[in-house]
Structure formats: structure tokens, C-alpha cells
Amino acid sequence: MKNIKLKLARVEKDLSQDELSKIVGVSRQTIGLIESGKYNPSLSLCVGICKALSRTLDDLFWEED
Amino acid sequence: MKNIKLKLARVEKDLSQDELSKIVGVSRQTIGLIESGKYNPSLSLCVGICKALSRTLDDLFWEED
DNA sequence: ACTTTTTGCAATATATATATTGCATTAAAT
DNA sequence: ATTTAATGCAATATATATATTGCAAAAAGT
Numbered sequence: 001m002k003n004i005k006l007k008l009a010r011v012e013k014d015l016s017q018d019e020l021s022k023i024v025g026v027s028r029q030t031i032g033l034i035e036s037g038k039y040n041p042s043l044s045l046c047v048g049i050c051k052a053l054s055r056t057l058d059d060l061f062w063e064e065d
Numbered sequence: 066m067k068n069i070k071l072k073l074a075r076v077e078k079d080l081s082q083d084e085l086s087k088i089v090g091v092s093r094q095t096i097g098l099i100e101s102g103k104y105n106p107s108l109s110l111c112v113g114i115c116k117a118l119s120r121t122l123d124d125l126f127w128e129e130d
Numbered sequence: 131a132c133t134t135t136t137t138g139c140a141a142t143a144t145a146t147a148t149a150t151t152g153c154a155t156t157a158a159a160t
Numbered sequence: 161a162t163t164t165a166a167t168g169c170a171a172t173a174t175a176t177a178t179a180t181t182g183c184a185a186a187a188a189g190t
Contacts, residue, residue: 016166027149032167039147042105042177043126050127057122061108062115081136092179097137104177107147 002037006060009053010035024048067102071125074118075100089113 010020017035021028026045034041034049041049046061053060075085082100086093091110099106099114106114111126118125 018166028167029150029169030148032169033148036168040107040109042107042147043111044105045147046108046111047127057127062112062122083136093137094139094180095178097139098178101138107177110177 001063003035003060006049006053007035009055009060013053015053020049020052023052066128068100068125071114071118072100074120074125078118080118085114085117088117 010017015023017031018028021031024031024045025048030041030045031049033039034045046057050056050060075082080088082096083093086096089096089110090113095106095110096114098104099110111122115121115125
């Protein structure tokens, strides 16, 4: 499933995938694949993304079922 | 850094590392290494652990800095 | 003290996250 | 309509999460 919350948080900060990837220190493709739900990032990467976007893990990566 | 919050949540549920690993569907070593902070689990594994322990990502894997 | 359970630590093997490059397509800007 | 920026997609390469087995040490139970 796509990660809409992540994409929204990124766009709210007016960042492209490429810009976010450079802040986090990861490749642009990795950000794109996470947003499109095509893989399973590591915890440290999730935390890096959260800090770059001023959010927490629950904000961006937790789904109630 | 060791993940004390995870260990506490597990012990509160009266589960051994081995029991938790079976619930989550992962090896005992993996649980042990995550608790001792020796590696960087995937998001899906973190979510699996959270659900097994009735916690959220922020509860077990988020650290304020 | 003894037995059993729980945890830690290595070594090797495998699966998969992530990097890299390049190109195609779409969206945005002028 | 044209240029530029943003995203998507594939192929290959590499790093690392995770599995597996076995053994040692520590903790808990009796």
C-alpha cells in the first residue's frame, strides 16, 4: 500500500523526492519506492525521514487496523 | 543503543525472546539483537513486534533527542 | 546443588534493502 | 508549444538484515 502520509508531509514541506533524499542521505529511488509502497525501509531510515519532515514514526509509518 | 522499552514491553507481557520471536515469525536471535541494539530492523518487523506487544511504533522505537 | 529456561555469541548462508546509472514519462513553468 | 523539473521504471551491483545451527553462560525453578 502506498504511503500517502509520507508524500503529504513531504509536499507540505515543499520538498521534491530528490531534495528529501539528499537531506536524509539516501537515493532518490529509495524515497520513491517507499512512497509507492514497494519496499520495506529500515527503522533508521524511517527515523531519518521523520526527523527531516518534523514528524514521528506514528505520524508517517503507523496504520491503525 | 539498547532498546530498553522493547524489553520492558516484552517482559510486561510475560514473554521470552523465543516466544515473542515465534509470535512475530522471526528468529530468536533477531529479537535478541534488536533488544541489544545491534541492528536495524525493517519497518514491517517493527510493526509486527508492536502488534504482538499491543504498542505503537512511537512507544517502542521512537527516541526524542 | 541440580535442572531447565533464557539469553548471548559465532560462523556461515540467503534474502532483500539500497545504490547507481540511464532513459521515459509526466507535470510545471515560461 | 517548449523547456525544465519531478517522478517512474529497469537492470545490475553491493551492503546488510535475517535464518540457521550449535554451544556457552547466566538466570530461574525445584
